[in-house]
Amino acid sequence: MARLAEFQGKQVLAAAGIAVPRGEVARTPAEAASAAGRLGGSVVVKAQAWTTGRAGKGLIRFVESVEDAEQAAAAILATQVGDFPVTEVLVEQRVAVKAERYAGIILDDRRRCPVLLISARGGTGIEETAREHPDAVAELPLDVVEGLAQHAARELWRRVAVHGEEQRKLADACVRLAGVARQVEARAAEINPLVFTDDGRVVALDCRITVDDAAVFRHPELGIEVARELGHPPTPLERIAWDVEKDDYRGTFYFLQMRDGFSRGQKVVAFHGAGGGGSMMGMDALARHGFVVANFCDTSGNPPASKVYRAARILLSQPGVDGYFGTGSGVASQEQFHSARGLVKAFLEEPLAVPAVVRLGGNGEEKAIEILTGFTKGLGVPVECYGKDTPVDTCAQHLSELIARSSATAARLPQREPRAAVKPYTFATPTGEITYDHAVCARCESKACVSACVPQILQLSEDGMPVLKVTLEEAQRGRCTECLACEVDCRALGAGGGHVRLPVPGLDDYRRTRGLE
Amino acid sequence: MAILVNESTRVVVQGITGREGRARAKLMRDYGTKVVAGCTPGRGGETVDGVPVYDTVLEAVEAHGGLDASVIFVPAPLVKDAALESIAAGIPLTVLVGDRVPVWDVLEIARAAERAGVSFLGPNTLGVLSVGKGVLGMIGGRAESARAWFKPGHVGVVSRSGGMTSSTGYYLSRAGVGLSTLVHVGGDGIVGLPLPGVVRLFQEDTETSCIAMFGEIGGSQEEQVAEMMVNGKVTKPVVAFIGGRAATSGVRFSHAGAIVEGGRGTHEGKVAALREAGATVVDAFDALPAAVAGVLEG
Numbered sequence: 001m002a003r004l005a006e007f008q009g010k011q012v013l014a015a016a017g018i019a020v021p022r023g024e025v026a027r028t029p030a031e032a033a034s035a036a037g038r039l040g041g042s043v044v045v046k047a048q049a050w051t052t053g054r055a056g057k058g059l060i061r062f063v064e065s066v067e068d069a070e071q072a073a074a075a076i077l078a079t080q081v082g083d084f085p086v087t088e089v090l091v092e093q094r095v096a097v098k099a100e101r102y103a104g105i106i107l108d109d110r111r112r113c114p115v116l117l118i119s120a121r122g123g124t125g126i127e128e129t130a131r132e133h134p135d136a137v138a139e140l141p142l143d144v145v146e147g148l149a150q151h152a153a154r155e156l157w158r159r160v161a162v163h164g165e166e167q168r169k170l171a172d173a174c175v176r177l178a179g180v181a182r183q184v185e186a187r188a189a190e191i192n193p194l195v196f197t198d199d200g201r202v203v204a205l206d207c208r209i210t211v212d213d214a215a216v217f218r219h220p221e222l223g224i225e226v227a228r229e230l231g232h233p234p235t236p237l238e239r240i241a242w243d244v245e246k247d248d249y250r251g252t253f254y255f256l257q258m259r260d261g262f263s264r265g266q267k268v269v270a271f272h273g274a275g276g277g278g279s280m281m282g283m284d285a286l287a288r289h290g291f292v293v294a295n296f297c298d299t300s301g302n303p304p305a306s307k308v309y310r311a312a313r314i315l316l317s318q319p320g321v322d323g324y325f326g327t328g329s330g331v332a333s334q335e336q337f338h339s340a341r342g343l344v345k346a347f348l349e350e351p352l353a354v355p356a357v358v359r360l361g362g363n364g365e366e367k368a369i370e371i372l373t374g375f376t377k378g379l380g381v382p383v384e385c386y387g388k389d390t391p392v393d394t395c396a397q398h399l400s401e402l403i404a405r406s407s408a409t410a411a412r413l414p415q416r417e418p419r420a421a422v423k424p425y426t427f428a429t430p431t432g433e434i435t436y437d438h439a440v441c442a443r444c445e446s447k448a449c450v451s452a453c454v455p456q457i458l459q460l461s462e463d464g465m466p467v468l469k470v471t472l473e474e475a476q477r478g479r480c481t482e483c484l485a486c487e488v489d490c491r492a493l494g495a496g497g498g499h500v501r502l503p504v505p506g507l508d509d510y511r512r513t514r515g516l517e
Numbered sequence: 518m519a520i521l522v523n524e525s526t527r528v529v530v531q532g533i534t535g536r537e538g539r540a541r542a543k544l545m546r547d548y549g550t551k552v553v554a555g556c557t558p559g560r561g562g563e564t565v566d567g568v569p570v571y572d573t574v575l576e577a578v579e580a581h582g583g584l585d586a587s588v589i590f591v592p593a594p595l596v597k598d599a600a601l602e603s604i605a606a607g608i609p610l611t612v613l614v615g616d617r618v619p620v621w622d623v624l625e626i627a628r629a630a631e632r633a634g635v636s637f638l639g640p641n642t643l644g645v646l647s648v649g650k651g652v653l654g655m656i657g658g659r660a661e662s663a664r665a666w667f668k669p670g671h672v673g674v675v676s677r678s679g680g681m682t683s684s685t686g687y688y689l690s691r692a693g694v695g696l697s698t699l700v701h702v703g704g705d706g707i708v709g710l711p712l713p714g715v716v717r718l719f720q721e722d723t724e725t726s727c728i729a730m731f732g733e734i735g736g737s738q739e740e741q742v743a744e745m746m747v748n749g750k751v752t753k754p755v756v757a758f759i760g761g762r763a764a765t766s767g768v769r770f771s772h773a774g775a776i777v778e779g780g781r782g783t784h785e786g787k788v789a790a791l792r793e794a795g796a797t798v799v800d801a802f803d804a805l806p807a808a809v810a811g812v813l814e815g
Contacts, residue, residue: 107620107624107706107707109706109707109711109736109737109738110737110741112623112624112627112628112631112707113624113627113628114624143628144621144624144625144627144628145625145628182621185619185620185621187620187706212619212620212621213617214593214617214618214619214620215619215620215621217594218594218619249592252616252617274680275678275679275680275681276678276680276704276733277676277677277678277679277680277681277704277731277733277760278678278680278681278684280678280733280734280760280761280763281681281760281802283763284760284761284762284763286763287762287763300680301616328680329678329679329680329681329683329684330680330684330687330688331666331680331683331684331686331687331688332658332680332683333643333655333656333657333658333662333679333680333683334658335658361684362658362680362683363658363659363662388684388687389691391803392802393801393803
């Protein structure tokens with residue numbers, strides 16, 4: 001996670017020389033009990049969940065015995081935060097606190113530099129303290145290259161009336177914290193509270209470290225599975241989506257699961273956006289028409305059709321959605337027919353069983369609309385597609401009407417598996433594999449694949465079969481852009497001999513667990 | 518006039534030998550931009566569609582006399598070095614198109630730019646387009662689309678979303694409202710020329726009489742524009758729309774900058790600040806063209 005769990009953050013702090021309480025992570029009540037035993041019985045049990053005010057929600061519990069620790073862990077592990085369960089607790093030794101402080105490194109968008117923020121009153125939120133006790137809070141902009149000097153940190157603590165030995169030790173912790181922030185490329189690294197103990201030590205009792213999503217690739221040591229700020233631990237579907245995205249630098253695919261455990265008739269829709277701003281406009285429009293979104297998804301930055309296809313399959317693996325809604329800004333610079341082909345392949349394979357409305361405005365929109373609506377006619381559910389001159393609210397309105405008209409009990413059609421090829425001609429693409437069944441191609445009059453291929457890497461052989469005109473290696477290295485025309489256009493206009501296999505690791509297993517296969 | 522780019526802006530494209538750089542350099546030239554040089558380390562002496570390629574940016578500057586802007590098309594991990602090179606060569610404006618540039622790299626770029634007294638746009642930007650004059654980056658996608666979509670006039674467009682930059686420009690033009698320059702400041706939380714920086718340039722531009730702004734949740738750029746209006750630093754009318762009303766706090770919706778944290782950067786806060794400062798804020802994006810037209814007439 002781009003947001004480190006408390007226990008992970010504390011490991012990073014400890015490695016940098018900032019003291020943290022002794023503690024262990026537990027995933028079951030029994031594990032929590034044995035951890036409490038090793039830590040001496042008097043412990044605190046803390047939910048590893050991304051929510052504020054944990055103490056008030058019963059997600060942090062102080063206990064005096066191993067038995068109580070087990071009970072506390074059982075209660076916390078049975079809790080849901082939002083739609084998502086708490087899966088880990090941190091069991092920690094308790095610390096005798098003399099004073100609670102706060103220290104944080106945040107990135108300031110105005111001054112474009114890191115800022116050290118401190119408060120003599122820790123424990124509560126820094127915004128609240130700044131409002132109610134402005135004298136207790138101080139900040140210092142830092143030079144991104146030079147970092148923080150000990151003397152500057154001591155002087156800052158003096159300004160909030162912290163003196164002597166505590167001042168020296170807090171300043172040292174701040175210098176180390178600034179180093180941590182730089183080292184892990186944190187967007188924010190906050191310790192709240194940072195306490196001074198009865199025995200004169202400075203200890204980090206809690207921490208929130210958010211690593212820059214874009215820098216995660218440089219930090220394998222952090223073991224971040226999904227470089228996304230999600231607001232909850234990654235769900236199985238989010239892990240699957242991230243696996244699609246992480247090594248494919250062609251465009252961006254962003255996926256967040258917003259809801260789970262809903263069913264048909266609750267006005268929950270799959271949301272497929274294109275571009276951050278256009279996506280937000282789309283979600284706002286859906287909200288105005290009484291919809292809630294099952295997920296947030298954004299495929300943009302000129303992604304190949306294959307990426308849009310995989311995104312759509314993941315969206316359609318959320319059981320219970322009433323419809324499928326896609327929109328971008330309305331006036332996209334990128335060619336929109338790529339997205340159209342990706343959607344067609346996903347809709348036909350699924351096959352789509354709910355109404356879909358997709359707004360594909362921008363370059364190539366006429367062709368995109370023709371592909372998406374023309375090639376999905378056999379589905380038995382309405383698929384509408386619009387361009388830049390149809391407002392997003394109109395599209396949301398259409399979806400609303402289509403859902404109201406469609407039967408909530410529409411049976412799912414069986415999935416259409418491609419037949420095994422009789423005379424296969426196969427080559428690898430950057431992330432999959434294309435097979436033509438030349439036995440089928442022999443019956444094809446249109447040879448639509450050759451003319452529709454966007455990178456124009458196909459030609460007809462002497463006996464009239466589609467074959468590569470570049471080498472196998474060139475196709476795999478990227479001459480094949482996975483535009484999907486050789487399957488999508490072939491299915492609609494040719495004999496149906498072309499098939500592109502684009503695996504989504506883990507998705508079939510996930511779908512079985514959700515009763516979708 | 519117009520801002521940031523015009524018909525006489527002379528441009529170097531860093532990464533011009535790459536697939537993206539080559540394609541985008543062609544778009545820029547098709548629209549009329551003066552792309553006079555390219556730069557790719559180790560590829561000096563080649564040409565790309567007739568544009569000479571140099572090993573270093575400074576070599577390009579020395580060969581062509583002063584250059585006004587550099588547009589960088591290299592993968593995100595390489596953007597920092599490319600930008601520092603452009604800044605060190607004294608190029609007044611560097612455009613960072615790449616997305617997913619690590620934010621601590623952006624901080625280093627910002628520090629270097631500040632010390633050198635130069636500007637940068639982005640990262641994660643579609644760029645800037647002055648109607649009928651030139652484009653840096655990729656607004657419009659194809660030159661013929663850019664010509665069909667954006668009509669000349671006196672409204673400056675600035676946006677935190679790339680797609681919405683084009684959309685805003687297109688819907689205004691369709692409503693008969695012409696444009697001076699369209700700027701996408703970039704979707705990230707920390708950018709070289711944020712909304713207030715661009716609004717300041719529009720304020721100084723004699724060709725711009727009104728500013729249309731697409732803002733988003735997260736950060737403080739919109740609030741800073743409101744402050745500038747209150748302080749009298751912006752006197753031209755501002756018409757704005759803020760996206761992300763339905764967004765959930767603490768969750769990031771693809772743009773690195775679009776997140777509501779600790780009650781800061783909320784939709785309501787931004788709308789209120791701008792309205793109190795005297796801006797026209799429309800509740801529906803579709804109402805923006807009529808609101809801008811109304812301001813221009815009134």
